[in-house]
Amino acid sequence: MPSAFLRLSSLLVAATLALPAAAAESSWYPYPAEVTTPAFSADGKTSPIEYNALDKAAKPHNLCVSFPHMKDAYWLGVDYGVTQEAKRLGVKVDLVEAGGYTELAKQISQIENCVANGAQAVIIGAISADGLNSLIAEIHKKNIPVIDLVNGINSPDVAAKSLVSFYTMGHSAGAYLAAKHPAGAAPVKVGWFPGPAGAGWVEAANKGFLDAVKGSAVTVLPPKYGDTGKEAQLKLVEDVLQAEPDLSYVAGTAVTAEAAQGLIRERDLKGKVSLLAFYMTPGVYDGIKRGSILAAPADSMVIQGRIAVDQAVRILERQSYEKHVGPKIFMVDSSNISATPREAILPPERFSPVFKVD
Incomplete structure (x- = not known):
């Protein structure tokens, strides 16, 4: 492993181990992260921060969350982060998944239904970087914030991004x-x-x-x-x-x-x-x-999901928020996996998908 990776992974592991034991729901943060400046820029400069979330939402806001699919454990991990953070903050979530990367039309339809049913903010793991742009423009006109989660969206109308490069x-x-x-x-x-x-x-x-x-x-x-x-x-x-x-x-x-x-x-x-x-x-x-x-x-997909929910709540409550942020990336191999706690970067074992938080 290159020395730069060793240094970075050591820093991440040290920061993670400094968190309270067992990563209680109220204490997943502060978390080592990076913000991109200017926000939404493909070649923006990244700077290290410690991400801190809200303690609680002021109201039980209604959030719509759309995933490309739930066919692999990656999106299961994002689901865990989204739904656990919604429970912790005290907000509602309706989560839909389109069934695969060929199902752009279905994802659009699901999001349209979500908005029609009263979603106050929409968090999207996009099937296509550009294919949702018209829909997002329409949602933006309704003053409903859209958060770009994990996959990347090229629309200028997103309010925030929770993702890594x-x-x-x-x-x-x-x-x-x-x-x-x-x-x-x-x-x-x-x-x-x-x-x-x-x-x-x-x-x-x-x-x-x-x-x-x-x-x-x-x-x-x-x-x-x-x-x-x-x-x-x-x-x-x-x-x-x-x-x-x-x-x-x-x-x-x-x-x-x-x-x-x-x-x-x-x-x-x-x-x-x-x-x-x-x-x-x-x-x-x-x-x-x-x-x-x-x-x-x-890339700590659980944390990406948590941050997206926190961003949505901050926007709805007119609080300050990081517009373009994601967990810090580090390499894992046989040399450091024993020192990389599973719960820091992955969902718990035997976690089943959750589609609704009331």
Whole structure:
């Protein structure tokens, strides 16, 4: 692991361990985060802060929350953060999920229904970076704030963003590989599976990953795009393994890494083909602990969900708020996973989806 990653992960772990034991619901904050200035700028400057949330909402506001899907543990973690923070603050949530990254029309319809049913603020994990812009403009005209959660929305009408830079997530994963295989080392070939084509977070991660490996001994095959369902990702990985017998790495979404573990075992490729994800899920965390997944950056998706709810309440109550903020990113691998508490970056084990908070 590069020394910069070691320093950053050590700082994050130290900050997390400084929080009260067992991370009680009222004490998840202060949390190490970064704000982007100017807000909503793709190339804005990031600055470290400690994020602090409200103690309680003044009123039981009605929030609408829209996810692309709930097919993998990543969005389950965001769901945990959103619904737990709503309960802690004392606000109401109606959460909908569209069923996948091909379901833009369904996501639009679900959000329209949410607004028609009296939502006072809308939190969106967007299927498309641009596909919701007309809808968001209409919501904005009704003075209903929209918070961009996790995936990235290009609309100028969003009120706040609770997310990390997926460029940085992809870059972190790529830099990790580049440090292992610098220029002049023996060349290695990487199968790259960034997720569904057209999604803002996918394009950002793709660019970050490819930029990070430039000038190294890492050769990245053309990206294989696909929905983040396990069956879709498994089929893509199978095809690349078949076509590229000299493959050294499978890198991509957390679902890619999770799905590929069994395939690597079945084909007796452990030790020959290593798995790397560019974001963290419970399955990836467990895979790193077992040694079946090499590494992944942690973006603390639970905290992203919590911050989005806090932002929504602050906006509705005309309180000051960070417009563009996200948890600090750090790499996790075998060298530091034992010192990285699971509850700091992931939902509890056996957590089931929650769609409504009254």
